[in-house]
Amino acid sequence: MDLQRNSLGLGRRPALLLVDMIVGFTSSRCPLGTDCPDVVEANRQLLERFRALSLPVVFTTVVYHHDGEARVFRDRIPHLNVLKPDSEWVHVDPRLAPQAGEPVIPKQWASSFHRTGLDAWLREQGADSLVVTGLTTSGCVRATVVDGLQYDYPVVVPQEAVGDRNPEAHQANLFDMHAKYADVMSLADVLAQLPLPQTV
Known part of the structure; x- marks a missing residue:
């Protein structure tokens, strides 16, 4: 039986964390x-929205x-x-090339938090929640999501923006x-939680 849980969603200043979207x-x-054009495209859409809103974006x-x-x-x-x-x-896959900043x-390990400066960077940016995407769902994405919670960030995972070699996993x-x-x-639904960019 599933535990009762609350949906926390995104805060006022979410950060987009693209886990290992590398060639x-x-x-x-x-x-x-593994070739995953649909996952790349979902990440591209999220990048476009986060950049338009000047929200923090970070890759691993x-x-x-x-x-x-990591012997x-x-x-x-x-x-x-x-x-x-x-x-x-x-x-990073050139279709998702990082921009300045x-x-x-x-x-070296599965979690994006383990022995890295990720948490310090997120705090500097004022991030209050995370959208975690990337590869692979059962490996580095999951490890990062678990550690995100353990560092007290509400975490959202857009299901089309993560992927795995094994569909069952x-x-x-x-x-x-x-x-x-x-x-x-x-x-x-993730995009719907984000405001639309202002148009001039």
């Missing part, structure tokens, strides 16, 4: 990746500089070793995140 995960040319990437970083994680998933600083795989935070993790850690909703 290594958005291209099937990489052993870690995964990059390993030496063999000692156990990399021993378990050897394909992670392709994520080197000089590889194309660690760059939108940091790309490097990480995708659905199961959306269900579980919504049950405990975040509001999982449609992209249309």
Whole structure:
């Protein structure tokens, strides 16, 4: 039986956090990746709205500089070793290229918060809630969503803006995140919670 839960939605100044929307995960040319044009498009729509509203936008990437970083994680998933600083795989998908003032935070583990400056940056921006998107639903997205809650941010996950290599894992993790850690909703409903940009 599901626990009773409250929908918290977005605050007055949400931040958009794009988790690992990097070429290594958005291209099937990489052993870690899968082609996901629909997920990229959903992220593009969110970027467009957040930028028009001058709301905080932040990206993450995964990059390993030496063999000692995240040793156990990399021993378990050897394909992670392709994520080197000089590889194309660690760059944000060019369809979602960051703009000035939108940091790309490097990480070595699943959560975007673990041993990074993400929380400090969000506090500096005055962010009071998070829209978490990216890849993969059952991996780095879920880990980031759980830590987002643990850092006291209400978290919203637009279901079309996250993806996974395994459809069953995708659905199961959306269900579980919504049950405990975040509001999982449609992209249309997330956009509806954001104001429309002012037109001149």
